[in-house]
Amino acid sequence: MSEPTFPLVIVETDPVEADALLGRLSMSGAECVETRDATTLTKGGPRGVTLVASFSDEALAREALADLGPSVEARLEFVVGDAWRDGWKEHWKPTRITSSVVVVPSWTEYEPLPGDMLLRFDPGRAFGTGQHPSTTLAAQMVERQTLAGRHQFMLDLGCGSGILAFVALLHGLPRAIACDIDQESVESAVENAAMLGFAERLDLRVGGFDAVPETSSLVAANIEAGVLVPNAAVVASKVAPGGVLILSGILATQRAMLTDAYVAQGMTLADVAGEGDWIAMEFHRP
Numbered sequence: 001m002s003e004p005t006f007p008l009v010i011v012e013t014d015p016v017e018a019d020a021l022l023g024r025l026s027m028s029g030a031e032c033v034e035t036r037d038a039t040t041l042t043k044g045g046p047r048g049v050t051l052v053a054s055f056s057d058e059a060l061a062r063e064a065l066a067d068l069g070p071s072v073e074a075r076l077e078f079v080v081g082d083a084w085r086d087g088w089k090e091h092w093k094p095t096r097i098t099s100s101v102v103v104v105p106s107w108t109e110y111e112p113l114p115g116d117m118l119l120r121f122d123p124g125r126a127f128g129t130g131q132h133p134s135t136t137l138a139a140q141m142v143e144r145q146t147l148a149g150r151h152q153f154m155l156d157l158g159c160g161s162g163i164l165a166f167v168a169l170l171h172g173l174p175r176a177i178a179c180d181i182d183q184e185s186v187e188s189a190v191e192n193a194a195m196l197g198f199a200e201r202l203d204l205r206v207g208g209f210d211a212v213p214e215t216s217s218l219v220a221a222n223i224e225a226g227v228l229v230p231n232a233a234v235v236a237s238k239v240a241p242g243g244v245l246i247l248s249g250i251l252a253t254q255r256a257m258l259t260d261a262y263v264a265q266g267m268t269l270a271d272v273a274g275e276g277d278w279i280a281m282e283f284h285r286p
Helices: 015-027 058-068 084-091 133-147 163-170 183-196 232-236 252-263
Strands: 005-013 032-036 049-054 073-080 101-105 117-121 153-157 175-180 202-206 216-222 239-251 268-275 278-284
Touching: 005 015, 005 058, 015 032, 015 049, 015 058, 015 239, 058 073, 101 163, 117 163, 117 183, 133 163, 133 216, 133 239, 133 268, 133 278, 153 163, 163 175, 163 183, 163 216, 175 183, 183 202, 232 239, 232 252, 239 252, 252 268, 252 278
Parallel strands: 101 117, 153 175, 153 216, 175 202, 216 239
Antiparallel strands: 005 049, 005 073, 032 049, 239 278, 268 278
């Protein structure tokens, strides 16, 4: 009996365009999208980032390829056999995302150090699982704000795996509301919240910013500048007076445009943290 064949759409891009293209692949029906760049075990291509999107059948993959258009450097490839589907697990190790929080994949063992707090879940199907600087930078800011004890709940906009909300809940925040436009990410976050014992404290919703009409003293959005800048007014409107907004998924070269966009909404830049080419920004509302 012949082994099954699976289609992959391979996209070569740069860090500026990568997040937007990843989102387009996901919306086109990709089962999962692997990002390869300078921070991952398997490095990206000559432009800096390679996206590897898997699809359930060839027709869907070809449709996604066509939707990307001729301006995107992309190709269709096939792999034989299904062992590749779990092969990435061999390289996904426990990852320290803050001074105290360690993300531990559900299939691995980890001996915690004194003071470690573990987030043990399955990171396989969603974005934002601690292996990218944009996630760790935002998680560290969320941790600091949560430990300050000023907040009763947070909003996590574009939550992916839910990891930023998980960090806050792990540190004792009473509740969180999180949303993402990608239904599979939300489904994954629901499963992981249950695994972590957070299901009763985390309200997960499928949708964009309008899925969360609430305001909060703590708001986090790890998305990308191409979304955060044009939507600055609506994102800033989620922050209650005296509140804090944490933005990530931002390249260092985009700092000025983010600052201008959110200062124009009456916010003050309070902190910037960076790792490599990436930064996270903390704004305060008077």
